[in-house]
Amino acid sequence: MSKDIRIKKGLDIKLVGEAVQTTTELSIGSTYAIKPNDFHGVVPKILAKEGTEVKAGDALFYDKSDDRILFPSPISGKVTEITRGERRKVLEIKISSNNKQEYSDFGKKDANEMTAEEIKSYLLASGCWPFIKQRPYDVIANPDKAPKAIFISAYATTPLAPDYDYILKGKEAEIQTAIDALSKLTKGKIHVSVEKYGKQSPFLNVNNIELHGLLGPHPVGNVSTQIAQVDPINKGEVVWIVNPQDLVIIGELFLTGKFNAKKTIALTGSEFKKPHYITVYSGAAIKEITKENLITDNTRIISGNVLSGTQVFEDGFLGYYDNQITAIPEGNDYEFFGWNKPVFDKISTSRALTFSWLHPDKKYNLDTNTNGEQRAFVVTGAYEEVFPLDIYPMQLLKSCLYQDLEEMEALGAYEIAPEDFALTEFICVSKQPHQQIIRAGLDLMKNELE
Structure with a gap:
């Protein structure tokens, strides 16, 4: 190997529900969807209108800023619905499968x-x-x-x-x-x-x-x-x-010569009866992926991982870049005096009334409770303990908030992505949306400096 990459700063979040290494092949589902929101910054121009017959690999839309960048259908069938939101923004392009996979030949x-x-x-x-x-x-x-x-x-x-x-x-x-x-x-x-x-x-x-x-x-x-x-x-x-x-x-x-969008994804989390791997095509329906496998109705389904994934519902679809579906308990119950008693069943980087540091290999069944409300940034020095890059995370977050482009450049914004701030967001006592702040900052830089 050429060069080992070794870090000490960071945090492993060990959760219940790791996928066992068995794989089930999911049969071709009835409906698939491609969501332009999965491709950040892309403004879609539709090529395949409702009623269009498509093969796997046929372009559904292209990027308005560069018509060479095409976005293909993962399966063969018919475009049945183009869902739009405010200002006619394209949210989903749904394709009904013809139950057999036909490919465009490139x-x-x-x-x-x-x-x-x-x-x-x-x-x-x-x-x-x-x-x-x-x-x-x-x-x-x-x-x-x-x-x-x-x-x-x-x-x-x-x-x-x-x-x-x-x-x-x-x-x-x-x-x-x-x-x-x-x-x-x-x-x-x-x-x-x-x-x-x-x-x-x-x-x-x-x-x-x-x-x-x-x-x-x-x-x-x-x-x-x-x-x-x-x-x-x-x-x-x-x-x-x-x-x-x-x-x-x-x-x-x-x-x-074929565009084959089949991949293996992990079903993970404590709310799956059987966490394991399945093979599906991109854009598969969540209800078909999770069929007869969810434990309760009070469940948060996430396309991706718990730190940077996107919440989806059973009528939703798998994210284009996601290799994982996670199901964890929905945290919609209030914990009385939760701030003033010892904590044994949660992960914390602090040792104040918490004991997760005593059991580094313990796996936790965490829910979605944020355990607090959003407030102004509190300078604790905790971010630096889990942030291995040679960047000041607090200062970069603040420069994104007040939109100082020169400071964002100087602080290393060219090197980062929102996912790099998922851990700082997880431990943030101020409950600030770090990934959202960084995403807005990167968008500003791209629009102003490109």
Whole structure:
């Protein structure tokens, strides 16, 4: 391995409901949906109107700011409904499956015989480009800006995170093919990070990458943590990021000529009767994913993890980039004098009337209670204990709030994404929405400085 990435600052949140390593293949459901909100900053222009018959891989819409970036249907069927919100904003594009999967044929390709521009055009035409995201700003990558490096984190450390070594087993050919293609799109290196002492990762024998071993608590698995230690971003530079499962979809495109949006996701959390893995197509209906598996009605369903995922309901759909569905108890009960008594069943970084530090390996069944109300920022120094980046988190949050672009630049906003502030938000005694604040700050920077 090239360089170990080791951190001491952070916090592992151990919860009940880890997925057991068994996989069930979900049959093709009746309805799927693609949500433009999953693609931050994209203004959709509809290509497939209601009633349009589509195959898997056919474009449903494109980005208004760049008509080359297409967003494909994950399944074959008919576009039955385009749900709109205020000012006719497109919220969902629903596709009714025809119960058989038919693919658009983009043609098999050998990346080793293609130029960088040919590979880029192929990824754009097939709808695979949205899988490539960038820093700064944590948005879909700009095809016109070459990255100085590409980062892939193959070790997730978020609560109840899926095991990529298990999910990606047997996908070595697809991974190598995708790596060969992406390597032509950068003059720099492709950095892949895996668990330091893991022996099952399919990336261990992949060529054209620089492999790193990860050690330490969450957020060592976050790409920003890895970028900061391996190849920090300076003003004017761009780094690309690809999720390991999306890498498989890209590789399969080159090998078969088909856009196959099938992936394995983890069902996790204490409110699932059987936490395990299932294979589904992107945009699958939540009610079909969770069918006969939820324990109670008083449950919060999250598309993603508990720190940075999105709340969904049973009539909702799986997020485009999400590899996990989490179900935990809804925290809608009031705890009388909860602020003034010892706490035994919750995680805390403080030792004041709390005892989680005595049992570092204990797993907790936490609910969604915030245990307090939003108030002004309180300077406690706690953020720095769980924030491993060489950045002042409190000062950066405040600079985003009062919209000081120069200060945001100086404090390192180019290197971060909202997920990097999920832990500081979790421990925040002021109950401030850190990820929302950072997202607004990054949007302001992109609009004003691009």
